[in-house]
Amino acid sequence: MASRPLQVGISIIPDTDSLERSRELVRVADEGGLAFVGVQDHPYQHHFFDTWSLIPALLAETKRISFFTDVASLPLRPPAVMAKAAASLDVLSGGRFELGLGGGAVPELIANFGGLRRTPGETVEAIDEAIDVIRLLWSEARSVSFEGKHYRLNDARPGPRPAHPISIWVGAFKPRMIRLVGRKADGWLPSLGVLTCDELRAGNEQIDEAATKAGRDPRSIRRLINVQGLIGEQAPPSRSELPVGYLAGEPLAGAAGWWVETIAGFAQDGFDTIVFWPVDPSPGQVELLIAEVVPQLPGQLSDR
Amino acid sequence: MILRAWWSTTGVLQFHGRHYALEGARPGPKPAHPIGIWLGAAKPRALALTGRKADGWAAPLMNYLSPIAATEAHEAIDWAARAAGRDPREIRRIYDAPGAFTATAPAPVRDADQSIVGPPEHWAAVLTHLAVDLGFDTFILLGPPAPGLLRTFIADVAPDVPERVAAARTQTEPVTTIAAEASH
Numbered sequence: 001m002a003s004r005p006l007q008v009g010i011s012i013i014p015d016t017d018s019l020e021r022s023r024e025l026v027r028v029a030d031e032g033g034l035a036f037v038g039v040q041d042h043p044y045q046h047h048f049f050d051t052w053s054l055i056p057a058l059l060a061e062t063k064r065i066s067f068f069t070d071v072a073s074l075p076l077r078p079p080a081v082m083a084k085a086a087a088s089l090d091v092l093s094g095g096r097f098e099l100g101l102g103g104g105a106v107p108e109l110i111a112n113f114g115g116l117r118r119t120p121g122e123t124v125e126a127i128d129e130a131i132d133v134i135r136l137l138w139s140e141a142r143s144v145s146f147e148g149k150h151y152r153l154n155d156a157r158p159g160p161r162p163a164h165p166i167s168i169w170v171g172a173f174k175p176r177m178i179r180l181v182g183r184k185a186d187g188w189l190p191s192l193g194v195l196t197c198d199e200l201r202a203g204n205e206q207i208d209e210a211a212t213k214a215g216r217d218p219r220s221i222r223r224l225i226n227v228q229g230l231i232g233e234q235a236p237p238s239r240s241e242l243p244v245g246y247l248a249g250e251p252l253a254g255a256a257g258w259w260v261e262t263i264a265g266f267a268q269d270g271f272d273t274i275v276f277w278p279v280d281p282s283p284g285q286v287e288l289l290i291a292e293v294v295p296q297l298p299g300q301l302s303d304r
Numbered sequence: 305m306i307l308r309a310w311w312s313t314t315g316v317l318q319f320h321g322r323h324y325a326l327e328g329a330r331p332g333p334k335p336a337h338p339i340g341i342w343l344g345a346a347k348p349r350a351l352a353l354t355g356r357k358a359d360g361w362a363a364p365l366m367n368y369l370s371p372i373a374a375t376e377a378h379e380a381i382d383w384a385a386r387a388a389g390r391d392p393r394e395i396r397r398i399y400d401a402p403g404a405f406t407a408t409a410p411a412p413v414r415d416a417d418q419s420i421v422g423p424p425e426h427w428a429a430v431l432t433h434l435a436v437d438l439g440f441d442t443f444i445l446l447g448p449p450a451p452g453l454l455r456t457f458i459a460d461v462a463p464d465v466p467e468r469v470a471a472a473r474t475q476t477e478p479v480t481t482i483a484a485e486a487s488h
Contacts, residue, residue, distance in 0.1 A: 046331055048333075
């Protein structure tokens with residue numbers, strides 16, 4: 001199923017109170033050779049940093065690891081500006097940025113924040129159009145125009161060009177958006193807990209079908225999975241004890257060997273990129289991931 | 305409005321403007337220091353808004369708005385500030401000056417000039433004049449991105465200007481006072 005080497009990353013919570021810890025986590029992840037750091041984008045959380053401001057600060061403190069938005073909130077940012085920001089971060093970091101993109105988690109909170117309130121149908125259309133707009137603005141064309149229902153470009157000038165082909169990974173949970181991933185995204189970025197293992201498997205199949213129908217190779221679409229948990233024998237905190245920012249669903253927990261098997265299971269289900277959300281956001285958890293889980297995983301970890 | 309409330313409030317914000325609406329947003333994080341909002345304003349309504357509400361006026365670049373033309377804009381800002389019960393001196397005045405360093409100043413300085421060209425001494429004199437007589441207090445050197453130009457500016461111009469301005473202000477203090485009194 002998974003055709004690409006298994007890669008592992010972490011996701012961090014951009015809480016203003018844990019900036020030093022976030023810095024430490026990403027340094028450990030970078031030095032330990034992990035592939036990615038994800039940063040969620042919920043601007044309406046008053047105790048969160050702006051994700052697009054935090055990522056460059058963390059890029060500046062790391063050398064090899066790539067960062068991605070996990071996932072960027074489209075209704076709060078015009079896609080043309082997002083394309084420009086992504087390309088800029090990519091150039092400034094020497095090709096270490098990928099774009100996780102989503103239609104926005106909670107419509108009420110987005111509206112409270114002055115963002116657009118969209119129906120689920122409009123959200124799928126908007127993501128569809130945004131992918132086109134963003135790719136146009138990463139293109140080599142001198143000038144681009146686009147006429148959509150939600151977005152328009154009129155003789156817009158692309159630039160800067162990204163340092164590497166930035167991938168667009170869509171946070172999709174429902175059938176229409178999942179099919180859109182198969183049709184045009186570079187990757188799928190769901191979360192365990194929001195979807196069950198059965199739904200995740202089904203999602204991968206829907207993406208395969210939609211991709212094939214659109215004449216794409218399903219294996220060209222990266223399959224990432226956000227998983228929150230704890231590495232160790234101790235009992236994990238329950239979901240209700242976790243601060244704002246963690247995923248729905250109870251955290252997974254087990255010793256390193258258990259995680260190796262669990263991740264191998266995700267790989268069996270078609271996932272090639274595991275994004276670990278440490279519910280104990282201490283460097284120790286990331287160190288365990290690097291030292292005891294990653295080396296035991298099937299296939300080579302990283303192409304770096 | 306939104307930015308200000310954002311940075312200062314801890315409660316829930318509601319705002320219903322013609323262009324922007326917040327239906328109940330919780331601001332945060334709080335800035336580490338009071339961030340100034342400097343408006344880039346050129347025309348009368350924007351200048352009046354600057355005087356009424358902004359922390360600073362980011363004037364059009366010197367090559368778009370000559371020093372003499374800026375005088376009227378300063379007055380518009382001052383007038384609007386006083387009308388709103390503000391002290392016009394609270395509003396920072398920012399001017400971006402393009403130019404070059406040359407061995408000698410090629411022409412006499414005129415307030416219609418669109419750039420500063422001359423030796424460091426000439427630059428310092430022009431900036432002092434812009435500060436003392438034309439109301440600016442913050443100068444931005446407008447590239448080319450040449451380290452040499454920047455180093456000369458930092459070493460030979462920038463340190464000199466505050467002293468010259470202070471000296472000039474001491475001399476003209478009575479005039480300043482009279483002007484301030486006349487305005488009230």
